[in-house]
Amino acid sequence: MFEIRIHSRGGQGGVTAAKLIAQAAFHDGRFATAFPFYGAERRGAPVVSFVRISDEPIKVYSQVRSPDMVIVLDASVMDVIDVFAGLREGGAVLINTTEPLAIEGHPVHPVDLTGIALRVNLVVAGSPILNTPVLGALARIGLVSREAALAAIAETFDDPRNVEAAKAAYEETRP
Amino acid sequence: MLTTATGNRAVAAAAKEARPGVVAAYPITPQTEIVEQIAAYVAEGSLEADYIPVESEHSAMAACIGASAAGARTFTATSSHGLLYMHEMLHWAAGARTPVVMANVNRALGPGWNIWAEHTDAFSQRDTGWLQVFVASIQEAYDATLMAFRIAEDERVLLxxxxxxxxxxxxxxxxxxxxxxxxxxxxxFSLPHAIDTTRPRGYGTLTPPETYYQFRWDMERSMRASREVIAETEAEFARRFGRVYGPTEDYRCEDADVVVVxxxxxxxxxxxxxxxxxxxxVKAGSMRLRWFRPFPALDLSGREVVVIDRDYSFGFGGVIAHSIRSTTRAEPYSVIAGLGGQEVTYDDIAGFVRRREAGREDWFGVSD
Incomplete structure (x- = not known):
């Protein structure tokens, strides 16, 4: 079983990102559970959501404590949250950032999701949308297939800029 | 069709598939998405039902009772305080033999204000005459909702x-x-005592003791008969759709020395x-209780039993631990855990089993 923890801020779409990853894994013929942790969040507060992917039906409903991968949609949460807490040895990190970043013992995949969203004008109510481009980045590093990622996005959102952003993120992510 | 869904969406999809004539509901976290989705089905025309947005859960259940008595298949959903606000009408729905189907998204009760999972809301409706089933996956939420209509509306049940x-x-x-x-x-759906304006009858009129107790005995007779109807329905569901359900889901219990319930x-x-x-x-097994009412006959003979209650009856104990104690010869180790959405992991559960002590009650995170 592969376990993922997603860090974002309330309103950035971390919950939808988890759902899209589960949908993509499902398209790849695997089992998945996506679950948000709902607390007393409000817009802008640090939030987490989780995904589990497996070749067997998933029986675990408790939160992910030792993720195989951490996704950070907003690097500013790293100032207030230990996003690497419990990360397994060698566990991958995908971060939305323009800064180069290295973490000893962990493969790090920095990608400018915000820049991509702004470039294709994927902006809602003044906020760049990150949860569809991140699927492209995850496809590039092999978590889900590219076809499955694009299928999950297309069946969820009508706006073609979502798929466009995901394709751009796929190209711009270092595998 | 194979797809992905949340639990709420799965319940709404199953309710839609059952084609209810009337849905009356009031929103409450974390249930709102169910009735929101059904309202959308009705608005877009994919479900031909009367959707009645009411001003409270008490009215939601009252509207369902009236619609059911008129012969309509009815559905609603609620949670926590919404369920408690319905309490009077829950007794009425069962007593009037109106087979309403309702999804209850289990949530703790305030104060303190808490929106997370707990079973005390449902268990506090234990004696209302409702059948109660508990699910453990999105697929099961869908399947159990479908089966609920067939079970409730069976003439041998009508609860x-x-x-x-x-x-x-x-x-x-x-x-x-x-x-x-x-x-x-x-x-x-065909309700034998449905309101028929060509044959006027009294409903809910003053009922003297010599008749009242007969109605109550008839409810219990139907509750007992529901065991057979549930078994038949689950068998037919397995035959048609391939997924198998029973009063419990047993996992590695055959040779188990200790069983977690x-x-x-x-x-x-x-x-x-x-x-x-x-x-x-450790030769452990798991017995997931699906039906709470009617409470199933469990065979736990020769095994040690660890019961996890996500509920509590103050001054008495865990509701499931005491139900097991009173219906089997088992003397369980009772763990109270997960109240108000408290995190309980498989490692925690393994710990409960390792330190089990028959007859003892522990509160996870308090007494350990």
Missing amino acids: PVMVNLDGFLLSHITQSLETVDVGDFIPP ALGTLGKEAEVAVDRLRSEG
Whole structure:
């Protein structure tokens, strides 16, 4: 079983990102559970959501404590949250950032999701949308297939800029 | 069709497939998405039902009772305080023999204000005459909702059914879901005592003791008969759609020395704990209780029993622990865990089994 923890801020779409990853894994013929942790969040507060992917039906409903991968949609949460807490040895990190970043013992995949969203004008109510481009980045590093990622996005959102952003993120992510 | 859905969406999809004539509901977290989705079905015309937005849960259930008495298939959904606000009408629905189907998204009760999973809301409706089933996956939420209509509306039952799913842990997670074309699995609804204006009768009139107790005995007779109807319905569901359900879901129980009994998602998480314990040489099994009313006959003879209660009856104990104690010869180790959405992992459950002590009650995170 592969376990993922997603860090974002309330309103950035971390919950939808988890759902899209589960949908993509499902398209790849695997089992998945996506679950948000709902607390007393409000817009802008640090939030987490989780995904589990497996070749067997998933029986675990408790939160992910030792993720195989951490996704950070907003690097500013790293100032207030230990996003690497419990990360397994060698566990991958995908971060939305323009800064180069290295973490000893962990493969790090920095990608400018915000820049991509702004470039294709994927902006809602003044906020760049990150949860569809991140699927492209995850496809590039092999978590889900590219076809499955694009299928999950297309069946969820009508706006073609979502798929466009995901394709751009796929190209711009270092595998 | 194979798709993905949240627990709430799965329940709404199943309710739609059952083609209710009337849905009356009031929103409450974490259930709102169910009735929101049904309202959308009705608005877009994919479900031909009367959707009655009411001003409270008490009225939601009252409207369902009236519609059911008029012969309409009815559905509603609620949670926590909404369920409690319905309490009077829950007794009425069962007593009037109106087979309403309701999803209850299990949530703790205030104060303190808490929106997370707990089973005390459902258990506090224990004596209302409703059948209650608890599910542990998105697929099961869908399947149990479909079956609930057939069971409730069977002439041998004619009692309302509550489908319980853990707040957030099921209502808001996304998993794969296989929807079915229900076909004639749910027969057309025909209420024998439906209101008929050509044959005027009294409903809910003053009932003297010599008649009243007969009505109550008839409810219990139907509750007892429902065991057979549930078994038939689950067997027919397995035959048509291939998924097997029973009063419990037993996992590695055949040769188990110790059996963990729990409901909902804790009952699934317990299976992972069982695998862990087995790898350490502990012959553990898991028995996930699906039906709470009617309470199933359990065979726990010769086994040690660990019961996890996500509920509490103050001044008495865990509701399931005491139900097991009073219906079997088992003297369980009772663990109170997961109240108000408290995190309980498979490692925690394995720990309960390792330090079990028959007859003792522990509060997870308090007395250990």
